[in-house]
Amino acid sequence: MAATVATVAYLGLEARAVEVQVQLSSGIPKFTIVGLADKAVAESRERVRAALASIGLALPPKVITVNLSPADLPKEGSHYDLPIALCLLAAIGAADAEALSHYVAVGELSLDGRIAPSPGVLLAAIHASGEDKGLICPAAQGSEAAWAGELDVIAAPDLLALLAHLKGTTLLQPPAPVEAEALEPGPDLSQVKGQEVAKRALEIAAAGGHNLLMSGPPGAGKSLLAACLPGILPPLEPSEALEVSMVASVAGELNGGRIRRRRPYRSPHHSASMPALVGGGLRVRPGEISLAHLGVLFLDELPEFQRQVLDSLRQPLETGNVSVARANTHVTFPARVQLVAAMNPCRCGHLGDPALACSRAPRCAADYQARVSGPLLDRIDLHVDVQAVSAADLTLPSPAEGSREVAERVARARSVQSGRYNGSGVRTNAEADGDLLEQAATPDEAGRKLLADAAAAMRLSARGFHRVLRVVRTIADLSGAEQVGRIHVAEALSYRRQAPRN
Structure with missing residues (x-):
């Protein structure tokens, strides 16, 4: 008997597809997890065993082999608990393998069968959406998964509720995305x-x-x-x-x-x-x-x-x-x-x-x-x-x-930058570079002369020179000026460190 369930491995902000494979065979009872798993994944055996026992199911007296494929991809974290448990349930006929094939599963299991939160659910949801699949995740993180867009999210509080939903006896409500409440205002x-x-x-x-x-x-x-x-x-x-x-x-x-x-x-x-x-x-x-x-x-x-x-x-x-x-x-x-x-x-x-x-x-x-x-x-x-x-x-x-008045000026300047760099992938003047910066921040004749003289006197590096140009452009944006002038250059230079130290 064999079964498979899809899950993910996290590499930075990338979720890589992982397939959990379970095979039951005759022999001395043994539970083995292979596939470059870390200690947290290896300990899934005990959490899965206890969680299944809590809902009245026991592991069959067989050789249980769990393979996390691809085998050369490192597997870290406790979010493999749920897909391993679901794969085992499918292998023994307690869950519908066909229904599970349409989902990616992530979540940590408690010993009493509850599905506990685990890091990375939003990434898993985005990955599942890209694969045209749904997501099975902890109930506490359902709203997090819902931010990934239009996908079928099953946010289950425990294994029993999840199995009841998959069988269609008691359906779980789909979660909705939730924004955090406004934070307390800081200093003004x-x-x-x-x-x-x-x-x-x-x-x-x-x-x-x-x-x-x-x-x-x-x-x-x-x-x-x-x-x-x-x-x-x-x-x-x-x-x-x-x-x-x-x-x-x-x-x-x-x-x-x-x-x-x-x-x-x-x-x-x-x-x-x-x-x-x-x-x-x-x-x-x-x-x-x-x-x-x-x-x-x-x-x-x-x-x-x-x-x-x-x-x-x-x-x-x-x-x-x-x-x-x-x-x-x-x-x-x-x-x-x-x-x-x-x-x-x-x-x-x-x-x-x-x-x-x-x-x-x-x-x-x-x-x-x-x-x-x-x-x-x-x-x-x-x-x-x-x-x-x-x-x-x-x-x-x-x-x-106070902060309110300053924030309004900052918002206007940011709006100008958003229009200027639209479609370039640049958000603010601090990110502008190359031709984009040259087109946006080239000063007038008086400004160029002041900038050239100051660059020599202050021994500005190439990086320092371009950073001055970015600040010049921001000062001009705050004043509502389209063309960068000498006054903007002078103010930007006043904030520059005089000479580099070794």
């Missing part, structure tokens, strides 16, 4: 007193998707400014929300299958390891830079991160994706993020204040800032010094303009 820019230059840089960063570094003494408001950024960014478009949700699904962070429209904001601690930041681990999972895809990655106390960990961000910041290499596979995750970083000017943090600075100033500042490599700093478009806030500033009334 009206709470930030003073810091007009930093707030302007934050607005430019939001409008064009640019990377930003804020440097200043402790308590100047750098973290508060960064926390205000999500409040002025436009919500995710439906296609963008699906991209972000696919990453969250693989990471197991899509709670209740609810898709959010607010852009991700990730703020890892400076003790984060390289796999935690860029992805990897024993079972490859997306890191913080991928979980922040199409959103903000905030790195506070930038020089306190390990230098090797920071340098691992250089390639993802340039290409918009991160590749994790393993001996038997390569996994790629999207990583189109907006990097926002904050740092003190030196270890004591009071470099500009003779009364508070340590005895090693200014040498301590050079040593401290050198912990961040020049090539990484070259990838940051906007560098701004955040000055300490005086007691007099704190007693002033709150600014009349």
Whole structure:
């Protein structure tokens, strides 16, 4: 007796087809799983055995061989429990093999027969839709699967309910896609007193998707400014929300299958390891830079991160994706993020204040800032010094303009960029390159002369030159100018780091 059930293996954001094959043969009773399975898959034997026993079924006293095909594709995770159980049920005649052939199945089994959530259901649903099949998944993730489009989703709470549905005795209701409830609003820019230059840089960063570094003494408001950024960014478009949700699904962070429209904001601690930041681990999972895809990655106390960990961000910041290499596979995750970083000017943090600075100033500042490599700093478009806030500033009334007004300007600038780059695959000025950037951001004669002179004086690299052009285009968009002028170039250059450090 033999049976097959379709399921998937996850490689990054790709779901690969896997066929679960079960054969029952005579001999000394034994239950074997083959097909390059990891420990979690091998332990499916005990979960499946207990789950079937909980609904009154026992494994037949035969040699049970489960093959996960193709055999050379690594199989990781607990989502193979359900397809293995269904394949066994089909092999012993307890489930209709013909009906199961029209579905892809994923889900973890509890010992009492409940079908528990497992990461990656959204990817499995998209794969099933592409194969013109339905999906069998846990009830808790039915709404997540429903986002994949028009496909037959069976979201079952347990094995008994699933079998009853397949036999037509008690039908399960099809799930509907659900959006997450609106998050509590974060800090508002009206709470930030003073810091007009930093707030302007934050607005430019939001409008064009640019990377930003804020440097200043402790308590100047750098973290508060960064926390205000999500409040002025436009919500995710439906296609963008699906991209972000696919990453969250693989990471197991899509709670209740609810898709959010607010852009991700990730703020890892400076003790984060390289796999935690860029992805990897024993079972490859997306890191913080991928979980922040199409959103903000905030790195506070930038020089306190390990230098090797920071340098691992250089390639993802340039290409918009991160590749994790393993001996038997390569996994790629999207990583189109907006990097926002904050740092003190030196270890004591009071470099500009003779009364508070340590005895090693200014040498301590050079040593401290050198912990961040020049090539990484070259990838940051906007560098701004955040000055300490005086007691007099704190007693002033709150600014009349808050996040709402700034968000409206950012939305208008983003709308201009959307029309300009329509059909090119580019979303913001920060992603523009080559001829596309040249056509959009070529300054007038006065602007070209200023840019050429500044590039020589500031020793801008080719990358730095093009990043200045992107910022110039964003400043022009915020002012509503079609043609880039000298004033836009001058402001963009004021945010550029003066000279690279080795």
